[in-house]
Amino acid sequence: MNLNKKSDLLLKAFELIEDGIKNRDSLFHTLTMSNFDGKNISSRVMVLRDFCKKTRTLRFHSDVRSSKVKNLKNNKSTSVIGYDPKLKTQIRFQGVSKVNHKNKKTKEAWGESQAISKKCYSVMDGSSAIIKSPMKYDFHMKDIVLEDGYENFSTIEFQFNSLEFLYLQRQGHRRCRFLWDKKGKLSSSWLVP
Numbered sequence: 125m126n127l128n129k130k131s132d133l134l135l136k137a138f139e140l141i142e143d144g145i146k147n148r149d150s151l152f153h154t155l156t157m158s159n160f161d162g163k164n165i166s167s168r169v170m171v172l173r174d175f176c177k178k179t180r181t182l183r184f185h186s187d188v189r190s191s192k193v194k195n196l197k198n199n200k201s202t203s204v205i206g207y208d209p210k211l212k213t214q215i216r217f218q219g220v221s222k223v224n225h226k227n228k229k230t231k232e233a234w235g236e237s238q239a240i241s242k243k244c245y246s247v248m249d250g251s252s253a254i255i256k257s258p259m260k261y262d263f264h265m266k267d268i269v270l271e272d273g274y275e276n277f278s279t280i281e282f283q284f285n286s287l288e289f290l291y292l293q294r295q296g297h298r299r300c301r302f303l304w305d306k307k308g309k310l311s312s313s314w315l316v317p
């Protein structure tokens with residue numbers, strides 16, 4: 125990678141994100157997503173499930189009953205960030221999220237999910253509910269009908285129109301922002317790190 129070439133940085137960002145889908149050791153496998161809850165910015169770690177370069181879309185999975193999904197229905201604006209200290213690389217995205225629930229896309233994603241992931245969606249009362257004791261909410265696989273969880277399963281499709289790549293190095297960092305307009309036309313600028 126030539127750190128002084130913007131196109132190389134974008135390729136690297138796409139490569140790292142693509143690798144993060146399946147590579148559990150990648151620090152881009154779990155990304156931090158932030159959105160607006162009506163009063164404050166709310167952030168949480170989420171597993172990256174898929175990335176489509178063509179549409180610039182990252183896919184995440186979540187419980188439709190969760191706070192984040194409720195908030196995203198009111199305000200789609202979303203920011204996603206990941207950092208790997210070994211690679212000294214931060215990738216920051218901004219864009220909008222779309223929630224899918226009980227449609228063709230969730231059917232496909234649910235079909236590809238493993239039992240260990242499916243079981244979370246059978247949890248009583250739903251993610252983010254206030255409870256008296258956590259033990260009542262432990263998973264007992266024998267009591268769960270895995271497929272019932274589909275009712276609560278949603279996918280979040282996050283489409284970014286801004287990607288910022290930051291690489292840290294002693295002699296001078298490299299920070300570059302890539303922006304896509306409504307027609308998908310790309311422009312890029314170096315930023316003071």
Ligand SMILES: Cc1cc2nc3c(=O)[nH]c(=O)nc-3n(C[C@H](O)[C@H](O)[C@H](O)COP(=O)(O)O)c2cc1C
Nearest residue numbers: 154166168169170171185186187190191192193252
């Ligand atoms: C390593 C890790 C991975 C996580 N992956 C997901 C995920 O893929 N989807 C999800 O909804 N929550 C995931 N969580 C839990 C969220 O960070 C968060 O606590 C939960 O979804 C509730 O967030 P909310 O109240 O903002 O909706 C993960 C947490 C950790 C620590």
